[in-house]
Amino acid sequence: MLLRVGRSGRRGAGGAGRAPRIAVLDGLRLLAALSVVLFHYLAGSGTIPWQRTAVELFPALHRIAAFGWLGVVFFFMISGFVICMSGWGKSLQQFWQGRVLRLFPLYWAAVALSSVAARLGPQTPGEPRVTVGQMLTNLTMLHEPLGVSHVDTVYWTLWVELRFYLVFSLVVLLGTSYRRVANFCWVWALGSVLAPASGIPLLDQLLVPQWAPFFIAGIVFYLVRRAGRFEAETLGLLALSWLLMQHRLPAVMAWEGHGINWKVCLAAITVMYVVMGLVALGKLDRIQWRWLPVAGAISYPLYLVHQSLGVRVIWRWNEQWGAWPTLVGVTAAMVLLAWLLHRVVERPLTRLLRRLMAPQAERPHNEAV
Numbered sequence: 001m002l003l004r005v006g007r008s009g010r011r012g013a014g015g016a017g018r019a020p021r022i023a024v025l026d027g028l029r030l031l032a033a034l035s036v037v038l039f040h041y042l043a044g045s046g047t048i049p050w051q052r053t054a055v056e057l058f059p060a061l062h063r064i065a066a067f068g069w070l071g072v073v074f075f076f077m078i079s080g081f082v083i084c085m086s087g088w089g090k091s092l093q094q095f096w097q098g099r100v101l102r103l104f105p106l107y108w109a110a111v112a113l114s115s116v117a118a119r120l121g122p123q124t125p126g127e128p129r130v131t132v133g134q135m136l137t138n139l140t141m142l143h144e145p146l147g148v149s150h151v152d153t154v155y156w157t158l159w160v161e162l163r164f165y166l167v168f169s170l171v172v173l174l175g176t177s178y179r180r181v182a183n184f185c186w187v188w189a190l191g192s193v194l195a196p197a198s199g200i201p202l203l204d205q206l207l208v209p210q211w212a213p214f215f216i217a218g219i220v221f222y223l224v225r226r227a228g229r230f231e232a233e234t235l236g237l238l239a240l241s242w243l244l245m246q247h248r249l250p251a252v253m254a255w256e257g258h259g260i261n262w263k264v265c266l267a268a269i270t271v272m273y274v275v276m277g278l279v280a281l282g283k284l285d286r287i288q289w290r291w292l293p294v295a296g297a298i299s300y301p302l303y304l305v306h307q308s309l310g311v312r313v314i315w316r317w318n319e320q321w322g323a324w325p326t327l328v329g330v331t332a333a334m335v336l337l338a339w340l341l342h343r344v345v346e347r348p349l350t351r352l353l354r355r356l357m358a359p360q361a362e363r364p365h366n367e368a369v
Contacts, residue, residue: 032078033071035067037334039066076214076218080221081221083219095165101350107139109346138150185216189237
């Protein structure tokens with residue numbers, strides 16, 4: 001996704017007036033993806049994906065990787081920022097078309113690859129067999145509410161993202177403005193507090209109280225970006241999101257199933273707030289390294305395929321290759337595969353879908369049907 005906003009957050013016009021790219025967000029997304037990769041490869045206390053334990057093979061790196069799940073938290077915060085930015089001034093149809101084009105082409109490819117690997121590739125102990133029906137239902141990205149298991153467990157975050165898009169659609173439908181978006185954040189924050197006690201499962205599902213503070217923080221940081229400064233209301237919203245986050249954090253940590261330190265996690269997430277604040281104020285706009293757009297492009301496919309494919313390779317060959325060569329080689333291979341998926345699958349399939357989704361009047365004359 002191209003992230004082009006000016007210091008005020010408004011999109012620049014074409015030509016010389018085009019606003020600079022927020023390139024640092026691309027790098028932050030890749031950093032978040034790599035932290036999740038290390039978490040899945042190294043944080044487990046059992047033998048999978050290594051015949052010996054990661055604790056034994058990587059004693060120091062294992063302790064760091066245990067916090068890699070926080071990359072998901074950073075993803076959600078960045079998503080709040082980017083989705084608010086990409087939905088600003090859009091119609092509901094344009095908003096959802098953009099979301100479909102961004103998420104589904106790579107997701108379909110990942111589901112297909114993961115399903116083939118699960119059926120034909122090396123199997124880890126206790127791994128359930130992927131059925132054709134399971135694979136087909138996963139293609140909808142609605143398999144979790146339908147009660148169908150994930151082809152790859154990393155897909156759980158996509159259902160969280162879809163629910164965020166659904167609730168944010170209300171703002172897009174009404175028309176984005178500072179007042180409407182800020183009101184949305186206040187109402188969502190309050191609703192996320194009341195939902196668990198409401199006894200209404202649908203409300204709890206829609207408002208995702210466990211993860212809402214991170215999305216809200218990202219949205220508010222984009223409001224700061226547009227204003228070019230922090231104001232009393234945005235500071236209040238950020239304080240509220242941070243306080244709700246620290247309250248939810250023990251439950252999130254327990255859900256992750258790792259005995260890690262609450263204070264360390266809270267400090268790490270607070271650093272994320274600080275970094276996003278610097279992005280919002282334009283303090284990191286000077287970071288324009290050439291490789292950052294590529295980093296942003298491969299972060300999503302890397303997240304989608306690294307576990308189902310990488311874990312199998314590690315399990316099958318780590319004893320022959322050695323621990324460090326396996327870790328470095330598999331991680332590099334997953335990054336390369338992510339780049340290939342971006343170039344070979346995402347680009348052409350996105351172009352095709354965009355042409356199919358375009359209104360008939362916007363198509364070339366010879367494409368009208």
